[in-house]
Amino acid sequence: MKTQMVNELSGEVDVCALTDIIEDAGTAALVNDMQIALFYIKKLDQVLAISNYDPFSEANVLSRGIIGSLGEQLVVASPIYKQHFNLVTGQCVEDEKVSIAVYPTKIVQGRVVVMDPCA
Amino acid sequence: MSDKKKLVVIGNGMVGHKFLQSMVNNEALQDYEVTTFCEETRLAYDRVQLSSYFSGQSEEDLSLVEPGFFEKNNITVHVGDRASSIDREAKKVLSNNGQSIPYDKLVLATGSFPFVPPIPGHERENCFVYRTIDDLIDIKKAGEKSKVGVVIGGGLLGLEAAKALKDLGLKTHVVEFAPRLMAVQIDDGAGEVLRKKIEDLGVSVHTQKNTQAIVDGEQCLHRMNFADGTFIETDVILFSAGIRPRDDIARDCGLTLGERGGVVINDHCQTSDEDIYAIGECALWDGKIFGLVAPGYQMAQVVADQLSAKENSFTGADMSTKLKLMGVDVASIGDAHAVTENSKVYTYVNGSDEVYKKIVVSEDKKHLLGAVLIGDAVDYGNLLQMKLNDIALPEHPDSLILPQRDGSGSTGLGVEALPDTAQICSCYDVSKGALCQAVADGATTMAALKECTSATTGCGGCTALVGQVLNKELEKLGMDVNTDLCEHFAYTRQDLYNLIRVNEIKTFDEMLEKYGKGYGCDLCKPAIGSILASCWNDYVLEKPHVGLQDTNDRFLANIQKNGTYSVVPRIPGGEITPEKLIAIGEVAKKHQLYTKITGGQRVDLFGAKKEMLPVIWKELIDAGFETGHAYGKALRTVKSCVGSTWCRYGVDDSVTAAINLENRYKGLRAPHKIKFAVSGCTRECAEAQSKDVGVIATENGWNLYLCGNGGMKPRHADLFATDLDYETLVKYIDRFLMFYVKTADRLQRTSTWMMNLEGGVDYLRDVVIDDSLGLADTFEKEMQTVVDNYQCEWKTTVENEERSKSFKAFVNSDKGDSQIVFVPERGQLRPANKEEILAKLN
Ligand code: SRM
Ligand SMILES: Cc1cc2nc3c(=O)[nH]c(=O)nc-3n(C[C@H](O)[C@H](O)[C@H](O)COP(=O)(O)OP(=O)(O)OC[C@H]3O[C@@H](n4cnc5c(N)ncnc54)[C@H](O)[C@@H]3O)c2cc1C
Ligand code: SF4
Ligand code: FES
Numbered sequence: 001m002k003t004q005m006v007n008e009l010s011g012e013v014d015v016c017a018l019t020d021i022i023e024d025a026g027t028a029a030l031v032n033d034m035q036i037a038l039f040y041i042k043k044l045d046q047v048l049a050i051s052n053y054d055p056f057s058e059a060n061v062l063s064r065g066i067i068g069s070l071g072e073q074l075v076v077a078s079p080i081y082k083q084h085f086n087l088v089t090g091q092c093v094e095d096e097k098v099s100i101a102v103y104p105t106k107i108v109q110g111r112v113v114v115m116d117p118c119a
Numbered sequence: 120m121s122d123k124k125k126l127v128v129i130g131n132g133m134v135g136h137k138f139l140q141s142m143v144n145n146e147a148l149q150d151y152e153v154t155t156f157c158e159e160t161r162l163a164y165d166r167v168q169l170s171s172y173f174s175g176q177s178e179e180d181l182s183l184v185e186p187g188f189f190e191k192n193n194i195t196v197h198v199g200d201r202a203s204s205i206d207r208e209a210k211k212v213l214s215n216n217g218q219s220i221p222y223d224k225l226v227l228a229t230g231s232f233p234f235v236p237p238i239p240g241h242e243r244e245n246c247f248v249y250r251t252i253d254d255l256i257d258i259k260k261a262g263e264k265s266k267v268g269v270v271i272g273g274g275l276l277g278l279e280a281a282k283a284l285k286d287l288g289l290k291t292h293v294v295e296f297a298p299r300l301m302a303v304q305i306d307d308g309a310g311e312v313l314r315k316k317i318e319d320l321g322v323s324v325h326t327q328k329n330t331q332a333i334v335d336g337e338q339c340l341h342r343m344n345f346a347d348g349t350f351i352e353t354d355v356i357l358f359s360a361g362i363r364p365r366d367d368i369a370r371d372c373g374l375t376l377g378e379r380g381g382v383v384i385n386d387h388c389q390t391s392d393e394d395i396y397a398i399g400e401c402a403l404w405d406g407k408i409f410g411l412v413a414p415g416y417q418m419a420q421v422v423a424d425q426l427s428a429k430e431n432s433f434t435g436a437d438m439s440t441k442l443k444l445m446g447v448d449v450a451s452i453g454d455a456h457a458v459t460e461n462s463k464v465y466t467y468v469n470g471s472d473e474v475y476k477k478i479v480v481s482e483d484k485k486h487l488l489g490a491v492l493i494g495d496a497v498d499y500g501n502l503l504q505m506k507l508n509d510i511a512l513p514e515h516p517d518s519l520i521l522p523q524r525d526g527s528g529s530t531g532l533g534v535e536a537l538p539d540t541a542q543i544c545s546c547y548d549v550s551k552g553a554l555c556q557a558v559a560d561g562a563t564t565m566a567a568l569k570e571c572t573s574a575t576t577g578c579g580g581c582t583a584l585v586g587q588v589l590n591k592e593l594e595k596l597g598m599d600v601n602t603d604l605c606e607h608f609a610y611t612r613q614d615l616y617n618l619i620r621v622n623e624i625k626t627f628d629e630m631l632e633k634y635g636k637g638y639g640c641d642l643c644k645p646a647i648g649s650i651l652a653s654c655w656n657d658y659v660l661e662k663p664h665v666g667l668q669d670t671n672d673r674f675l676a677n678i679q680k681n682g683t684y685s686v687v688p689r690i691p692g693g694e695i696t697p698e699k700l701i702a703i704g705e706v707a708k709k710h711q712l713y714t715k716i717t718g719g720q721r722v723d724l725f726g727a728k729k730e731m732l733p734v735i736w737k738e739l740i741d742a743g744f745e746t747g748h749a750y751g752k753a754l755r756t757v758k759s760c761v762g763s764t765w766c767r768y769g770v771d772d773s774v775t776a777a778i779n780l781e782n783r784y785k786g787l788r789a790p791h792k793i794k795f796a797v798s799g800c801t802r803e804c805a806e807a808q809s810k811d812v813g814v815i816a817t818e819n820g821w822n823l824y825l826c827g828n829g830g831m832k833p834r835h836a837d838l839f840a841t842d843l844d845y846e847t848l849v850k851y852i853d854r855f856l857m858f859y860v861k862t863a864d865r866l867q868r869t870s871t872w873m874m875n876l877e878g879g880v881d882y883l884r885d886v887v888i889d890d891s892l893g894l895a896d897t898f899e900k901e902m903q904t905v906v907d908n909y910q911c912e913w914k915t916t917v918e919n920e921e922r923s924k925s926f927k928a929f930v931n932s933d934k935g936d937s938q939i940v941f942v943p944e945r946g947q948l949r950p951a952n953k954e955e956i957l958a959k960l961n
Contacts, residue, residue, distance in 0.1 A: 016930045025666035025673075030929040035936070043638065058953075059682035060936055064670040064729075068640030071606070077641035079670035079678055084641075 015112045021047065026063035026076065028052050031114055036103055037063035038112060039076065039087060047112050048087040049103040054078045055092075062100075126426070127212050127222040128155040129202040129368065134399030134415035135228030136163030136183050141420050143192050147427030153194045154220050156212070158201040159251060162189075167412055167546065167577050170443070172255050173283045174838040175808055181252070205372040207392060224394055226422060227369060227382060231362040231400035231410070236271070240333030245340055246356045249280040258355065262287035265354030267339050269293075271330060273300040275442055277359035281322045282444050284357065286841055288818040292323045292351055294343070299326060304440065304451035305491050308468065312475040312493045316447045319473075321819075321842065325351070362410055364401045377403040386432040388422050396422045409436055412577065413545040420548075437545065439503050441496060441580035448496035448881070450580070453506050454479050454489035462488055465517040469494075476520040478502070484516055497878070497885075500543075500584035508541050534587040543584050546577025551588055558592040565589060566874040579879065586877035604865065605642040607635045612790065612865045616650050625655060626663040645669050646865040649752055652788035653860045654901075656908040658915055659788075660922060671750035674926065675912050676732055679725060681939055681950040684732060686712065686724040687749035688739050689785060692759040692777035692797075693720030702742035710735055713947045719756035719794070721747060726948055728935055733923040736913040745911040748785065752866075754793050757781035758806065762799030762816070769799035771816030776845065777805075780814070783849065786909045787856065787902075790863040790872075808836045811869040812852055817841065821848045825855060825883070828870035837873070837880040840888060850899065854887045857898035 013031050021027045021040045029036050035052035052060045057080035065076040070093060075084040084093040085100055092098040104115045126142075128135050135155065142148050157163075164181040172181060189196050200216045205225065212220050233248035235241055245261045247254055262268065268284035270277045273295030284291045293300070299310025300317065314324050329346040336342035339352040364381040375383045375391035381403025388396045388404075399415035400408060409415065414436030424431035442449035457464050461482040468475050474494035480487055487506045492499055502519065504510070513519070537543075539552030549572045562568045568589055569575055575582045603609045608630075610618070615630070624630050627647050631639055639647075648667030652659055659665070659672055671677050676684035688703065703722050707714045710731060712724035727735055736746075748754060759777030763769030777797040787793070796807040797814040806829075807813030813824035819842040827836025840851060863872040876882060885891040916922050928935045940956050941948040951959065 020930050022662070022665055022925065027930045028928060030932040030934060035929075035938075038930070041638075057680060057682070059680070060938060061670070061678070061682045064673065064678070066641040066644050066666070066669065067638070068607075068644060069638035070640060074638065075640075080680070080682075082641065 011115060013114050014108075015114050018047070018107055018110050018112055021112065024067065026065060026067065028060070028063035029114070031103075035060045036114065037065075037076070038105070038114075039063075039067050040112075041067070041074065041087075045107070047105045047107060048074065049105045049114050050076070050085060050087060050090055051101040053100065054080060054083075055098055055100065056081050056083055123152040124150060124223040125221050126151040126153045126224045126226070127202075127220055128153065128226045128228060129212065130228035130230055130365075130399070130401075131155050131157035131159075131163045131196065131198075132228060132230045132399065133163060133166055133183065133412050134230070134419050135226070137416050138226060138228060138398060138419035138423060139188075139192075139194060141423035142426065145423050145427040145429070147423065148192055148194075151224075151426070153192075155194060155196050156200055156202040156214060156218075157196055157198045159253070160199045161252060162196070162198065164252065165577075166250070167443075169249070169252070169255065170279050170283050172252060173259065173286055175835060178252060180835070202368060205368060205395075207372050207395075210394070222394075224426060225396070227390070227395065227397040227401055228399045228415075228419075229365040229368065229401045231364050231408070233358060234361045234363045235358045236330070236360050238330050238333060240341070241358070243333055243341060243356075245354060246333070246358070248358050249276060249283075255283075258283075258357065259287065261355050262289055265289055265340075267292070267351075267353040268355040268357065269343060269351060269353040270357045270359055272359035272361070273297070273324065273326070274303060274359065274361070275301060275440060277357075278317060278442060278444060278447075280357050280359050281317070282320065284355065285320060285322055286822075286838070289355065290323075291321070292325060292353070293317065294328045294330060294345075294351070295324070295326045296329055297326065300324065301442075301449065301451075304455055305449070305493070306456060306477070308466065309475045309477065309491045309493045312468070312473050313447070313449060315473055316449075316494060320444075320447065362400065362408075364403065364408055366401055369395075369397065369401070377406065381408050384418075384433075386434065387425055388418050388433055396425075398422055404433060405435065407435075409438070411436075411438065411440065413437075413548060416546075416548055437503075437507060439506075439545075441499055441578055443578050448492065448494055450490070450492045450496040450499040452490040452492075452499070452503050453487075455491045457489065459488050465520060467517070467520045467522075469522075478516060478520055480512060480516050485511055487512060487516075487519075490520075497583065500581055503545075503580075504537055504541055504543075504584070508537060510536060534584060534591055543588060544572070544574035544577065544581040546581075547573040549574040549581075549585075554585060554588045555592050558589060559596065563589075563593060564875060565877075566871070569874075575879075579881070582881070583878045590877075604646060605640055607631065607637045607639050607643050608647075610634065612646055612650070613862050615647060616654075616861055619647070619650050619654055625651065625657075627651070627667050628663065641669075642865070645672070645752075648672070649788050649790065649865075653905070656786070656788070656905050658910065659912060660916065660925075674729055674732060675736075675746060675750055675916065676727065677750045679950070682729075682936065683725070683939060683950070684727050684729060685749070686727050686732070686735055686739070687717070687721060687747035688744035689747040689781070690721040691781035691785075692757055692774050694759070694774055694778060699743060702744075703739070706735060706738045706742070709738075711941075711948055713949055720758050721756060723749070726941060726950070728928065728939060730926050730928045730935060733917050733926050737917045740911070740914050740917060745785070746913040751788060752791050753786065753788050754781070754784045754795070756794060757784075758794070758796035758810070760798050760804035762797075766799055768802060769816070770818055771799055771821070773797040773799035773805065773814075773816055776814060776816075776821070779845075780812075780849075780852070783906055784852075784856065786912075787860075787905050789856070789860050791866050791868045793856070793869065809833065810836065812855070814848065820844050823848060823851060825880070826869040826873035828868055830868075832870070834870040834874075839880065839884065851887055853902040854895050854898040855883070857901050858883075858886055858894070 015029045023040050023042045027038045037052040039048045064079045067076045074087040090100040090102040163183040200214045203215050204213050268289035269292045270281045273293045281293045332344045336352040340354045342352050344350045369382045382397035384402045398418035421431045421433045439452040457479040462479050466477045477491045479489040490502045541551045562571050574585050644667040707724050713726045717723045757777040757780050759774045762773030794810045795812040796805040796810045798805040798807045799816050809827045809829045813836045815822045821843045822841045823839045824836035825839045828834040940951040942951045
């Protein structure tokens with residue numbers, strides 16, 4: 001269920017159950033009115049979160065990109081014009097001047113928790 | 120005026136024009152003021168490809184003259200004007216239109232004319248020759264009102280002409296005086312096999328027939344009476360009984376001619392007047408007329424070199440040839456009749472496959488002298504090179520023509536063995552060295568190599584060899600060595616396909632674990648996703664597959680610039696009931712979707728937010744629609760014209776055929792999208808010849824065109840097979856599609872796949888029609904599996920609540936994306952632009 005419990009003290013937001021996210025693919029979430037893209041990387045058993053906003057197409061679509069690796073970097077490819085963004089740093093691979101926000105996350109008892117970007 | 124020397128060229132045919140081009144290339148042009156007479160109403164065009172005019176090539180396609188050629192090079196051309204006489208005393212050429220042009224040097228390139236035997240009645244209506252575009256226009260016109268056609272003469276050209284008549288929908292006969300077809304090139308044994316092949320095309324063959332008179336017919340316009348008392352009735356007659364040099368203008372001015380015609384030339388291509396040259400089919404060298412274009416091109420080069428003070432001479436030319444007939448491989452090389460003293464002959468005959476091969480070798484069995492290939496001419500290029508370059512034969516020469524049953528591939532020598540000077544393409548005189556240079560200079564695909572060297576664009580006989588040279592060179596340059604799909608898989612798409620098929624791999628993870636590394640990426644994931652779908656046709660949003668799909672496939676809709684999607688229901692063949700049309704309208708109206716008729720004969724609804732897709736589709740499915748796969752690398756549309764049901768010209772029911780084809784292949788996943796069209800007659804209102812698969816109705820069935828393309832680099836489809844019944848049509852398309860799916864690169868449309876296919880359309884015919892790979896059955900079975908496992912992905916999706924939920928905008932909220940803004944325009948909504956969004960937000 002989509003309970004949104006805000007833990008005011010730690011600035012952490014419980015977003016959803018891990019099972020709500022399709023593994024090795026992206027899912028969009030709304031956290032304090034900000035759109036973020038969550039990716040569950042099965043091999044690492046880790047959720048990575050970045051902004052859902054693609055600065056190239058100016059649309060909120062990054063959660064719909066394909067994820068994978070380029071060399072050592074874990075990346076998502078924008079579904080519109082195909083630029084890659086590093087899932088850990090937010091850096092755009094094709095254009096060093098462009099980077100997007102990333103959010104620390106953790107998995108707590110089967111729930112996905114994102115650090116509140118507004119906290 | 121200028122003190123430039125004056126050069127006049129009579130005839131702007133293939134060789135005359137080649138000469139002008141050679142002059143331009145030699146930069147000899149600045150020394151001459153050049154005038155050329157062109158008797159035909161069009162400038163030089165590709166006569167070798169003349170028949171393709173019937174299969175859709177336009178005059179422009181055939182033209183050999185680059186736009187602006189004459190203007191740029193300051194050459195005066197008199198089009199539609201015949202040079203009528205030469206005044207050698209005054210050194211002037213006079214023309215029909217009253218031109219009188221002085222010359223210092225004169226070049227005759229007047230070609231030849233088709234010989235018409237003086238049979239009583241030969242000048243009757245609808246009797247034609249087969250030489251110029253005008254001839255073809257007349258033949259086509261007559262063909263439209265006719266039922267039966269006869270070609271007199273069963274040589275290379277006669278057979279080509281017969282095929283053309285057949286393709287025009289006529290019942291066609293070939294009448295030959297000699298006891299066999301292609302009597303000049305091949306022997307009796309081969310003649311028998313060839314006869315069967317030609318008859319398989321639906322052309323009746325009559326040998327040893329001596330036509331005595333052409334008179335009024337009873338059923339048809341004419342009746343041809345033969346010396347043996349038999350006759351044939353026909354509406355159209357084509358004479359193809361050999362060529363005669365056009366030497367009248369040379370005769371009139373007293374130049375030396377051969378006994379049986381032809382302007383006598385020496386090794387410098389000079390006639391008996393040293394200021395007059397003759398080149399091409401009008402010239403007689405060493406008692407021989409060369410009825411092929413390559414020797415003419417050599418002569419053109421020789422004269423251009425003479426005129427720019429370069430040494431060059433004509434030393435004879437090879438007369439090996441290959442018949443340009445679909446489905447009929449016929450080639451003859453060198454001494455095909457084994458007339459060389461003490462020569463030895465090896466023959467291989469396979470009656471059931473209609474293959475005949477013969478080689479003629481020297482007494483010591485060291486050298487190849489000649490060859491005849493019928494039914495399987497794949498080795499033509501190799502054998503020709505062996506002969507031309509005098510390459511030593513293997514110990515057992517017959518191994519060259521015996522089939523390789525152990526799968527070890529072709530016998531031929533590798534292209535490695537050829538010297539750089541070896542002429543690979545004789546039509547355009549392209550040497551191996553020139554090809555290698557072009558590859559080094561960046562022509563690294565078949566298409567590029569074709570474009571910059573012209574190799575393979577004549578008779579096409581050299582295609583396989585050119586492909587081999589290309590591959591070898593790429594390998595050497597270390598260029599194409601990396602055909603890896605991406606950093607995660609060191610395999611080509613084709614390898615991956617085979618691995619998946621053979622090892623029955625069902626998921627990406629399994630594939631990555633066994634054959635890949637890393638995490639995969641946006642190249643290999645969709646590619647492997649597509650192969651998995653082509654092979655097993657699982658639902659693409661099934662858990663292990665969903666992460667592999669591009670957003671379009673993942674949400675079963677096409678993403679638009681603002682992150683919304685479009686919705687395209689399937690409308691097979693473009694046929695739709697009013698009820699369904701209204702249903703689409705209602706869905707669009709309810710959800711405020713921008714509505715547009717597409718270029719693919721259906722309706723596209725734009726502006727659906729991701730979370731709306733399942734609802735919209737539920738309504739469409741309830742109204743009887745299915746997904747149109749507009750998002751998939753899959754069958755898109757089968758366009759149709761209205762056809763014989765309504766159209767007064769239609770000869771078959773193109774709409775029913777289109778609907779059936781669309782329903783058969785819908786859902787087939789492929790390396791790229793696939794489009795079909797079906798036209799009800801040759802007027803071609805469905806534009807089938809620009810599609811991957813084009814079908815055109817004829818009086819006798821369906822003509823199949825393959826590998827056309829609109830889009831960025833348009834390509835005319837190749838006429839692949841003619842007059843098919845519907846079952847055979849489907850069979851061929853099944854095989855073709857599966858072969859493409861199996862072997863194409865990722866994101867390679869059928870057109871580029873074809874351009875890179877070694878052996879081109881002939882090879883494709885071998886595989887699809889003659890089943891040369893022995894895979895036809897497999898292809899058909901595989902296709903049947905795909906057909907049987909078809910499901911409408913949208914139906915599967917909306918029926919499953921879990922799945923529908925995955926379309927939600929946010930995993931943790933029921934809100935939508937508030938940043939998508941629309942504005943009205945012409946009564947509908949469209950995405951707002953940046954300024955409009957800012958204005959709205961403020
Ligand atoms: C909607 C439509 C234009 C229209 O308003 O009419 C269209 C729209 C798009 N075309 Fe197209 N094409 C449409 C007919 C065509 C045609 C005409 C035809 O099919 O008769 C062609 C040329 C014919 C051909 O393909 O050979 C055509 C050649 C292309 C190409 C170039 C392909 C090529 O081989 O060069 C692309 C780009 C690609 O596929 O890589 C393309 C790609 C696209 C994409 C998918 C671009 C994209 O990635 O966003 C467009 C989005 C479609 C959508 O959102 O639904 N579209 N496109 C037409 C949909 C037809 C349908 O009912 O499915
Ligand atoms: C259907 C067909 C298929 C063929 N296939 C092949 C093949 O596969 N391979 C191959 O090697 N060859 C093939 N050929 C033969 C090839 O086309 C000829 O060898 C080639 O065209 C010869 O070129 P040419 O310039 O000598 O003659 P042409 O191309 O005939 O040109 C001569 C031109 O001169 C013009 N002319 C003549 N007299 C005058 C005058 N007095 N004033 C002004 N103009 C004049 C003529 O109108 C003509 O346009 C084929 C020919 C045909 C018809
Ligand atoms: S032509 Fe270009 S802009 Fe128009 S629909 Fe096709 S892809 Fe889009
Ligand atoms: S040999 Fe005829 S096209 Fe190359």
